[in-house]
Amino acid sequence: MIENEFRQNEPRYSVARYHSFHLGNAKYLFAPLSLEAVIANEVDLRLLLVVGHMSHHRAILQRAGFDDERGMESFVRLLKRGFIVTTESGELRASLVPASSDVTFMVGVANYCNLTCRYCYVREGAFDFEQPQASHMDNTTADLAIETTFSMNPSFNRYCFHFYGGEPTLNMAIIRRMVERAQEKGRVVGRPVEFAITTNGTLITKEIAEFFNHYRFTVYLSLDGDQKRHDLNRRFRNGRGSFSAVWRGFERLSNLRGIRLFGSAVISPDLPLHQVLTLFADYGIKHAKTERAHVFESDSLSLRGKNLNIYLEDVRRLADHYCKALAEGKPPMDTRLVSKILQMFAGKARTNFCQAGRNVFGISVDGGIYPCALFFGRSDFRLGDVLTGLTGERLERFNRCFGILHQKQCADCWASGLCGGGCPAMVDRFGSDNCTILKAEAETAIAVYARFVEKDPMCLLGVIAPNLADWVSSGHTGS
Amino acid sequence: MEKPNLSEAKRKEIFRKALLDKTFRENLLKDPEGTLTTKLAPDDIAAIERMKAALPVFDSAIDSLSGTVLCAPFGGPCGIA
Numbered sequence: 001m002i003e004n005e006f007r008q009n010e011p012r013y014s015v016a017r018y019h020s021f022h023l024g025n026a027k028y029l030f031a032p033l034s035l036e037a038v039i040a041n042e043v044d045l046r047l048l049l050v051v052g053h054m055s056h057h058r059a060i061l062q063r064a065g066f067d068d069e070r071g072m073e074s075f076v077r078l079l080k081r082g083f084i085v086t087t088e089s090g091e092l093r094a095s096l097v098p099a100s101s102d103v104t105f106m107v108g109v110a111n112y113c114n115l116t117c118r119y120c121y122v123r124e125g126a127f128d129f130e131q132p133q134a135s136h137m138d139n140t141t142a143d144l145a146i147e148t149t150f151s152m153n154p155s156f157n158r159y160c161f162h163f164y165g166g167e168p169t170l171n172m173a174i175i176r177r178m179v180e181r182a183q184e185k186g187r188v189v190g191r192p193v194e195f196a197i198t199t200n201g202t203l204i205t206k207e208i209a210e211f212f213n214h215y216r217f218t219v220y221l222s223l224d225g226d227q228k229r230h231d232l233n234r235r236f237r238n239g240r241g242s243f244s245a246v247w248r249g250f251e252r253l254s255n256l257r258g259i260r261l262f263g264s265a266v267i268s269p270d271l272p273l274h275q276v277l278t279l280f281a282d283y284g285i286k287h288a289k290t291e292r293a294h295v296f297e298s299d300s301l302s303l304r305g306k307n308l309n310i311y312l313e314d315v316r317r318l319a320d321h322y323c324k325a326l327a328e329g330k331p332p333m334d335t336r337l338v339s340k341i342l343q344m345f346a347g348k349a350r351t352n353f354c355q356a357g358r359n360v361f362g363i364s365v366d367g368g369i370y371p372c373a374l375f376f377g378r379s380d381f382r383l384g385d386v387l388t389g390l391t392g393e394r395l396e397r398f399n400r401c402f403g404i405l406h407q408k409q410c411a412d413c414w415a416s417g418l419c420g421g422g423c424p425a426m427v428d429r430f431g432s433d434n435c436t437i438l439k440a441e442a443e444t445a446i447a448v449y450a451r452f453v454e455k456d457p458m459c460l461l462g463v464i465a466p467n468l469a470d471w472v473s474s475g476h477t478g479s
Numbered sequence: 480m481e482k483p484n485l486s487e488a489k490r491k492e493i494f495r496k497a498l499l500d501k502t503f504r505e506n507l508l509k510d511p512e513g514t515l516t517t518k519l520a521p522d523d524i525a526a527i528e529r530m531k532a533a534l535p536v537f538d539s540a541i542d543s544l545s546g547t548v549l550c551a552p553f554g555g556p557c558g559i560a
Contacts, residue, residue: 097544098541098542098544100542100543100544101542101543102543158543339544342540342541342544343544346498346499346541346544347499348541348544350544456491457495458491458494458495461537464536464537464540465533465536465537465540468533468536468537469491469494469533471529471533472490472491472494472526472529472530472533473487473488473490473491473494473526474487474490474526475522475525475526475529
């Protein structure tokens with residue numbers, strides 16, 4: 001039957017560019033242009049070696065030594081997934097991710113923080129500003145911010161206001177004011193509005209928790225693992241560890257059904273990724289955002305040498321973490337691979353890591369508009385302010401600096417369609433994002449995709465809605 | 480009760496195609512039997528109705544991929560905690 005798929009006059013075949021790697025006991029192949037992946041078997045590997053511009057599939061199979069059904073199945077699979085290409089069709093190419101109409105504003109409502117965490121880029125409210133800044137956002141700036149954000153671009157549809165600091169709960173009055181005004185504004189213009197906050201959790205009262213619950217906040221709660229390690233890095237200004245205070249906040253937030261709670265931890269030599277995920281699971285946390293400390297290599301918190309290898313191994317172990325969760329119909333606790341897996345499922349390549357400066361903006365305490373909160377105070381990238389709006393020229397310059405089309409190291413990289421060139425703030429600050437880590441993440445996502453794509457591709461959608469594909473096909477959930 | 484004509488695996492395959500191929504989706508929702516060239520049982524029709532309900536969830540996730548910050552999906556920030 002497969003044989004019928006071929007015509008009498010076949011075109012010439014050749015091999016597309018691909019990347020191969022081992023993860024666990026399996027070898028994976030990834031085609032960067034089609035964003036397709038397979039778990040390679042010996043037939044695949046042999047075929048890819050011999051294809052070179054031959055014009056008949058039978059001749060290729062014979063030369064490979066697999067002129068049988070197995071060889072044929074492998075040939076068709078590699079052809080469909082874009083590893084073998086024809087002179088007629090050229091290489092299969094994924095399309096680009098569509099422009100998003102969602103927009104996120106990361107609003108710095110307080111520069112001040114009650115903690116003095118070792119790795120914090122906020123630098124006690126100084127960020128990268130040349131002059132000292134006010135410690136709190138005021139009413140006028142907050143009101144202007146809401147007006148400006150809703151008039152910035154008529155194509156924006158779903159709005160997310162993500163409150164940031166310093167510690168944002170030190171300025172709850174402004175958060176309440178902005179939430180109520182944004183909600184009202186969204187209602188008037190017919191746009192859905194969502195809210196999120198990144199908080200150290202030390203000041204979460206019952207009332208604050210109820211407020212977040214009422215407005216269905218996504219809450220990123222900073223919690224560096226267990227008490228000993230948390231208290232090493234995250235201390236109050238008097239030197240006391242903050243774990244007990246955070247834990248009280250965590251307990252107030254964790255049982256409220258309107259809150260989507262993420263445990264957020266900074267991975268460092270003292271706190272490996274696998275230990276964070278184990279601890280979070282013990283705490284009953286369902287979603288985790290865990291990022292390595294972004295510091296210069298000379299810093300004791302940077303992951304290098306043995307610690308970098310431990311981290312890379314932990315990232316690779318996430319393949320099993322994701323596959324187990326997907327097979328059980330549960331969302332994976334870690335979320336870093338979700339977009340990459342969905343990109344491969346949908347065949348959509350990205351040219352940028354994120355939409356900073358397009359669909360993501362940061363608004364600083366003084367009303368400055370930046371590509372995101374990580375750029376606060378970097379005068380070259382101040383894109384405007386809440387009074388006058390965006391400056392087109394600055395925005396264009398920012399967009400010319402980052403992304404795979406503008407970064408030399410991305411030109412021939414197999415991972416660029418999945419990683420988008422790394423975080424612009426990190427590229428700006430450190431010269432490049434950590435490509436070794438980004439590639440390890442890409443390979444892990446590829447492995448998860450490849451393990452499901454042939455036997456049950458719809459299972460991959462479990463990264464966003466577990467069991468929904470089962471419900472569609474059977475009318476019930478419960479795999 | 481009339482026996483369904485589409486297996487669960489086939490329904491998943493149809494759902495995947497409907498998710499990724501907008502023309503197929505349009506035809507499927509307009510004329511399911513004509514598009515699938517098979518007679519559908521009420522249970523199969525119900526499955527297609529469920530597809531119709533579920534498609535926007537995935538559409539929304541795929542459409543917002545470019546806006547999704549890679550290290551923290553669902554509207555989260557990147558960088559340091």
